[in-house]
Amino acid sequence: MRETLAALAAGEISVAEAESRLAGYATTEAGRFDAAREHRRGIPEAVLAEGKTAAETAALAVTAVETAGRAVVTRTDTETAAAVREAIAESVPDATVDHNARTRTVVVHAPDFEPPSLDARVAVVTAGTSDAPAAGEAATIAREIGADVDLIEDVGVASLLRIVDQLDRIRGADVVIVAAGREGALPTVVAGLVDAPVIGLPVGTGYGVGGEGEAALYGTLQSCTVLTTVNVDAGFVAGAQAGLIARAVDGVSGAADGASGSESNGE
Structure with missing residues (x-):
């Protein structure tokens, strides 16, 4: 806890990341993002775009990248995918954004994110x-x-x-x-x-x-x-x-x- 608070005070991490480290989730106006799911469950948290506005989905995607190093967005449409790309470009400009219109998914990786690799x-x-x-x-x-x-x-x-x-x-x-x-x-x-x-x-x-x-x-x-x-x-x-x-x-x-x-x- 002390290390997290010190990093927050020094401006090294955001409030959302500090909250996710301490509580396991990060709170946004669009909802709470489960930043600890991958460590707890082995499955990365995904943001379901259906039922959310493009702005809400984009905000959660940014929070996901800030707290978990990546965002996985499902059931997107063209407008939502564009909103996610724009929000990521503004908040994490060096992140990679992969939008697949056929599968309706958007996957974002932060520059320093290391994807898991399984021998399976x-x-x-x-x-x-x-x-x-x-x-x-x-x-x-x-x-x-x-x-x-x-x-x-x-x-x-x-x-x-x-x-x-x-x-x-x-x-x-x-x-x-x-x-x-x-x-x-x-x-x-x-x-x-x-x-x-x-x-x-x-x-x-x-x-x-x-x-x-x-x-x-x-x-x-x-x-x-x-x-x-x-x-x-x-x-x-x-x-x-x-x-x-x-x-x-x-x-x-x-x-x-x-x-x-x-x-x-x-x-």
């Missing part, structure tokens, strides 16, 4: 191009946790030959995320062919009865092969769960000593 590989498999947004969000989160991510696209069950010629890549992974819409058959097929944990990510594509991901969700929940299922389009959850498995494979321990805080403005 996550395969993110998609049935078709329409599954890319949810799968890409999952890949982003798993990558930010430190896993080596291998994206294997467009191998849906409409032609089993497409999955067969990618089996060696998939089987080389320590954990597999499979994103599929429509009837959600691909996670079941993959889970029957690999010995790694499989996470089914149902995607809200399809139409008519069972559309918007319902059939895909029910299909993965009723899978006759062993897999874990997350909610429809829950790319963040799938990526985080895969990242935790990757940490276990790598042998990384859980929460750091003395870490505290609670989930607030993230997923």
Whole structure:
């Protein structure tokens, strides 16, 4: 505590960073940012842009970089991504900002941030191009946790030959995320062919009865092969769960000593 207060008095850290060190979170007008989540849980706090104004999201992103060294923003639109980029440029001008419009994510790293690196590989498999947004969000989160991510696209069950010629890549992974819409058959097929944990990510594509991901969700929940299922389009959850498995494979321990805080403005 004394070191934190001394650094604050000397102007070496901001009030937000001092608060995050002492309380585990930083308070802003847009909400409280859980700066200690990564130390406590192994998963970086993410800022969910949906339901927030562009200004609120940008303010939380700046706080994230100031207190945790990086910001992960999900479910952004063009206006919000631009607001985040502008706010970061003003507050942390040397930070890197990576906006992916397809996955609707923005990832910001402070100049001195050292990304984690795990000796574990996550395969993110998609049935078709329409599954890319949810799968890409999952890949982003798993990558930010430190896993080596291998994206294997467009191998849906409409032609089993497409999955067969990618089996060696998939089987080389320590954990597999499979994103599929429509009837959600691909996670079941993959889970029957690999010995790694499989996470089914149902995607809200399809139409008519069972559309918007319902059939895909029910299909993965009723899978006759062993897999874990997350909610429809829950790319963040799938990526985080895969990242935790990757940490276990790598042998990384859980929460750091003395870490505290609670989930607030993230997923």
